[in-house]
Amino acid sequence: MASVAGIVEDNKKIRDLIQRYLDMQDDLSCPVAVDSVEEMLEYLEEHPGPDVILMDIQLPGMSGIKGIGIIKEKYPDIEIIMLTVYHDSHKIFKALRAGASGYLLKHTSLPEIKESILKLLDGGAPMSPQIARKVITHFQEETPKKDPDSNLTPREHDIVNGLVDGLSYKMIADRYDISIDTVRAHIRNIYKKLHVNSKAEVIAKSLKGEI
């Protein structure tokens, strides 16, 4: 059974080229190719949705990234592949977070685009190699919680956890069955070690993984 694709792309030449190529494939059809998210939404109102939509980012009217969110919300079963010249991390991540399932750069060849669509519908996540690399690099940076040499003693960590839980000195004292003055003493030391001087800053540092 042939799968159905759609295109949102404001460059008519590129749009027509891709549409004609996809539509001539045995296992694909491409009945809709428009130049804005708004038009695609109108189309979707009156027609059964395609399985996958190729989407540009820079578009007249609504941006492709905003469009992802709207389409995904109304038609969660439609898969979206970004097809754009943008390869900066910010746009890539925004698109993926918005719900895109693939991200291709515009120099991708027609056969590769076709392969990507099929791969996506088969449960994959087609990405241009450079994009894939940025994504996994982001992953690696996501873990800077190496061990910022907290210097905090075990007990001090307990106290910090209490603060993060939003407890007052008294409640922390009760939780660990110690005196409120002891809590005070620990917190004094924590403040010194972290170079802060309020509960708020300790909580912030902790939740940001800096402890």
Next chain:
Amino acid sequence: MASVAGIVEDNKKIRDLIQRYLDMQDDLSCPVAVDSVEEMLEYLEEHPGPDVILMDIQLPGMSGIKGIGIIKEKYPDIEIIMLTVYHDSHKIFKALRAGASGYLLKHTSLPEIKESILKLLDGGAPMSPQIARKVITHFQEETPKKDPDSNLTPREHDIVNGLVDGLSYKMIADRYDISIDTVRAHIRNIYKKLHVNSKAEVIAKSLKGEI
């Protein structure tokens, strides 16, 4: 110029098969195929490192994931592709965070493995489709801060940001050029809306993305 690959894989049959295949390619050589991270480390002590290492996870002795970290630390220029049967998110993310640049499942065909190596050395990040999908799905889940109906007004968001920055009422008042009593009033309203009653809880909620 032919690129050099290495293999760490404890199943001798698979190891030999892959090594023979890669070694017979014009653009690749595969001089080293061992069955543990420890052996690979010994090899690296005495030989120029390969460009890329295919690494299993389940290994005698040190795990492949731990091995990534050690190899990457001593030889940061060596790229590592995981080649394993494990497709659970936990192991995938651990491997990527440890420094792997690609992740293939073991049913990958020999030509695909070769393609993956070349793609990696060309700046890509080869992943089996299912893996790629899990990675980008993780990305999407990373943003559950959709909009938990904060109900907070713009000004209230300002105040929350001030709190998150560890500011006192006075400092917030100065930052936005309003009276400290106004700050108090806003915070009162914020507390009501969020059902909390301390700065600490607001900061915690905010940093956890619950606002």
Next chain:
DNA sequence: GGCTCCCTAACATGATCATGTGATTGCCGG
């Protein structure tokens, strides 16, 4: 014109926090 909501502001009071100073106990390592 009423109504609701946001932003602003003031006054007041009891609770909690930040910080200083000091002390005791127990464990670890030179």
Next chain:
DNA sequence: CCGGCAATCACATGATCATGTTAGGGAGCC
């Protein structure tokens, strides 16, 4: 055996916070 450090506790004081009450001006809606 003694010094260093973690953990415990105490007393004290000024700063800051949490909360109640009240209220005027402006934007938007029916």
